[in-house]
Amino acid sequence: MPEGHTLHRLAGELTAVFGGSRVRVGSPQGRFAESAAQLDGALLVDAEAWGKQLFVRFEGERFVHVHLGLYGTFAVHDDLEPGAEVPPPVGQVRLRLVRPATGTRPAAYGDLRGATTCALETAAQRDAVVARSGPDPLRPDGDPDRAWARISRSTAPIGTLLMDQAVLAGVGNVYRAEILFRHRIHPLRPGRTLRSTQWRAIWDDLVVLMREGVRTGRIDTVRPEHTPEAMGRAPRVDDHGGEVYVYRRTGQACHVCGSAVRSEVLGGRNLFWCARCQPVFRSRAGRS
Template sequence: MPEGHSIHRLARQFTSVFAGHRLAVSSPQGRFAAGAERLDGHVLVDAWAHGKQLFLGFDNDLYLRIHLGLYGAFDFGGDSTFMGASSIGAPRKVGEREVASDDDGGAYAGPPPPKGAVRVRLVSEHGWADLRGPTACEVITGSERAAVVARLGPDPLQDRSDGGDFAARLRRRASPVGLLLMNQEILAGVGNVYRAEVLFRQRLSPWRLGKDVREDEAAGLWADISALMRNGVAEGRIITTDPEDRDSPAEPVPVEDAHYVYKRTGLPCRRCGTPVAGTDMGARKLYWCPSCQDR
């Protein structure tokens, strides 16, 4: 599932490509025809992300709310003015990386014929975006958007988000921190990769109960998650290793060097050599180092 940094990249791309433009909105697949009709012909005012939720705001005071889920993804294209990623979302073939547009500056003839089950197509004079496979895709009002956000925890990528709020939500729960970091009501935007990697980096056992996490440890989690996710927005992929812990000095960082424990079951820990362990937690695969994360 795309994690929060990818959704913030989507918001930036929509703002860059479509904000201020009148859009033709359609549903080639047909499943979103009624919703598309409510937005068709209106101007996109802004795009905004909170955690894994994307909101596209239109000039008729309606919002397109999208949650990509496990399989949702956007494809983009356009004329020579379009310089964004060509695809953002899931699934990925290699890591968590979006490919830059390779537009050759030729004449723009409009979007190509829809391929596969395109739930929503958005088209401006200069570009287009196709959405496939989202978990959620609906038209909502401003008050409904506010209600969605109110149910979520703080987003580390929002400047106004509060690390103290995260700490309080975390420390009043008697569930393992490995579960709590994936709970969007505790912390918005973190998924399986960031969960495993930040717990390793902070040397915390995934089984430590939230109520047993000290305030300074919660502050360390928040600071590290915030920094890693901001790097993810900039790089278009999740890189959590420090240069001194990688096997190769190559740039860009090879996929096999990008993580400490995620999908490294049985391989030696990059810091202590203990085999990385893997099990299930909360219906998702959990990875950790039994030696580095023994507290």
């Protein structure tokens, strides 16, 4: 499932390509046809992300709410030659946006496929979705204290809380594994045992890492001294890309201490951690 930086990057791309233009809106697949007809020819104002939720805003405060889920993609094509026609859709395209050619500016189009959610919503409905979401580290209005209010009272593992979009919006499995490693916190440690300074350090680090993810389009979390060049090791080969410490590195040597990276299933998703760098938390009473 795409993580928050992917949605913010996509929102920026949609705004750059379609923002301020009247667009053709269609649903070749047919599942969004009625709503598409209401938007066809309307001004697309901009797009924004809140965590893993994407909102494409049209005039009249109408929003196309998109959640890509596990298999969704929203491909934007702004590379047509002048005078070239927009190609016919391929596959199950739920939503197609087309910016017609104007003057010397060629046409552009975007195709949404496989999304969990694609719905036309009012401003009130959009606000309700946002109200159910936790703060987003990539938004200027992101408030770490909102997340801390939930984390500091919870007995749930911090590894669970970081993935709960009602607690913190935008963090997925990669950022979860990596941020906990970077701060030497075991993923099964209860949320309420963290100190506020630890949480704020995690939040601040997420802001930096995820902004870099928006810029580059990939997740890189290793510090300069642990890059392939610095360590003299081969670059990571993985379809997720990016240089990481523990994510999907089960059994491989930790870049910091050399111990084997471990994994375990929690809530249907794989945890990854280093037992030496992220020791089990023990309370003053000596219990885990």
